[in-house]
Amino acid sequence: MHSYGTLLILLIIALGIAGLLHTLGTVLGPKARNPLKDQPFECGQIAKRPLRQRISVKFYVVALLFILFDMEVVFLYPWAVVFKDLGWLGFWSMITFTSVLVLGLVYVWKKGALDWE
Helix, strand or coil: CCCHHHHHHHHHHHHHHHHHHHHHHHHHHHCCCCCCHHHCCCEEECCCCCCCCCHHHHHHHHHHHHHHHHHHHHHHHHHHHHHHHHHHHHHHHHHHHHHHHHHHHHHHHCCCCCCCC
16 A cells, blocks of 8 residues: 555645646746747748648558557567567567457558558
């Protein structure tokens, strides 16, 4: 129970800091809206075209799939480091993990989620 008390104290401190920073931002922050400063800009230059462009959902799907598969492949490195210590159980569990990963990639590929058309 002692470790839970430490976590509770840490949570209280974190929430206190978050609340304090939010309160200070609200109290000390700017109140009046300025139309010139509210305009979006890039690199200090005023935009010459409309900034509200529609982006295809395909872009987000491919990005999420990349992150998903990239993060799962990252688990192969620690497994390779302790490969000898894990024995056959570790080998077959990683074969199962990799098989599920490859099956997921094949499924996504067959569904056409990786096509840019």
